[in-house]
Amino acid sequence: MKKILYITIIIIIIIIILTILFIRKTNNKIINYNPFKDYPFYKEALLKRYYEYQKINNTNDKDTIIRVNMSLDKPFYTDTKKITNPDSYTVLVNKYRYLDKDYIPKDLIETHKYSKGGIKLRKIVYDQFVEMANDAKKEDLNIRIISAYRPYEYQENLYNNYLKKDSKENVDTYSARSGYSEHQTGLSIDIDNIYTDYNKFHITLEYKWMMDNAYKYGFILRYPENKENITGFKYESWHYRYVGTSIATYIHNHNITFDEYYYEFLDN
Numbered sequence: 001m002k003k004i005l006y007i008t009i010i011i012i013i014i015i016i017i018l019t020i021l022f023i024r025k026t027n028n029k030i031i032n033y034n035p036f037k038d039y040p041f042y043k044e045a046l047l048k049r050y051y052e053y054q055k056i057n058n059t060n061d062k063d064t065i066i067r068v069n070m071s072l073d074k075p076f077y078t079d080t081k082k083i084t085n086p087d088s089y090t091v092l093v094n095k096y097r098y099l100d101k102d103y104i105p106k107d108l109i110e111t112h113k114y115s116k117g118g119i120k121l122r123k124i125v126y127d128q129f130v131e132m133a134n135d136a137k138k139e140d141l142n143i144r145i146i147s148a149y150r151p152y153e154y155q156e157n158l159y160n161n162y163l164k165k166d167s168k169e170n171v172d173t174y175s176a177r178s179g180y181s182e183h184q185t186g187l188s189i190d191i192d193n194i195y196t197d198y199n200k201f202h203i204t205l206e207y208k209w210m211m212d213n214a215y216k217y218g219f220i221l222r223y224p225e226n227k228e229n230i231t232g233f234k235y236e237s238w239h240y241r242y243v244g245t246s247i248a249t250y251i252h253n254h255n256i257t258f259d260e261y262y263y264e265f266l267d268n
């Protein structure tokens with residue numbers, strides 16, 4: 001009997017709390033309806049831009065906030081910010097966030113297997129990659145690194161060389177401007193399967209394996225298909241980024257980009 005009484009009291013208390021919450025919410029809506037402000041990543045100063053972006057793009061409230069916080073309502077390479085935490089494994093480099101010209105990761109090491117020669121990248125990334133390549137090998141699959149860390153000047157030359165053959169508008173969809181390349185962090189890798197041209201990596205068995213397993217080693221596909229409007233880059237089946245296993249798992253399970261993850265959970 002006592003038990004039933006306690007349960008009844010608890011249920012009544014819950015109903016009262018929910019009613020109060022509901023009334024408060026309804027009142028707020030009537031007084032000043034702002035659908036964005038309940039999200040933890042809401043920024044009061046950007047409210048006008050949220051409304052404008054949503055009106056044009058018809059995005060839901062959450063995506064609207066994340067994208068405007070990211071500056072996606074402005075053209076790429078405008079409204080840019082200098083990165084203040086370049087050594088972090090969770091650093092975000094994109095078309096609005098750039099690295100200092102002089103930034104070089106301190107713990108770069110040179111690859112000695114599963115790669116073309118003379119490639120450098122950060123130690124943890126290579127350790128995780130070797131573990132991943134070992135496990136792929138057990139299934140007779142070959143993955144190797146063909147590019148990883150790239151200095152600022154190298155990226156500058158790469159981008160300028162593309163410009164000699166192609167329009168700026170086009171080049172910007174497949175090559176990053178110097179300072180805005182994730183390769184300068186030493187946390188990104190381009191890979192192939194030795195036998196197939198890297199830009200056809202998506203047709204290989206190795207690619208399929210990577211899609212199913214890369215996150216377990218902390219890697220994500222950084223520029224996925226159909227996310228060009230967010231990343232600003234064409235689909236790159238060969239470009240992976242190390243972010244650690246817990247973030248990689250979340251991104252894998254939720255099918256989002258690292259940019260979106262960053263602005264939902266890491267942007268302060």
Ligand SMILES: [Zn+2]
Pocket residue numbers: 183188189190238239240
């Ligand atoms: Zn790349």
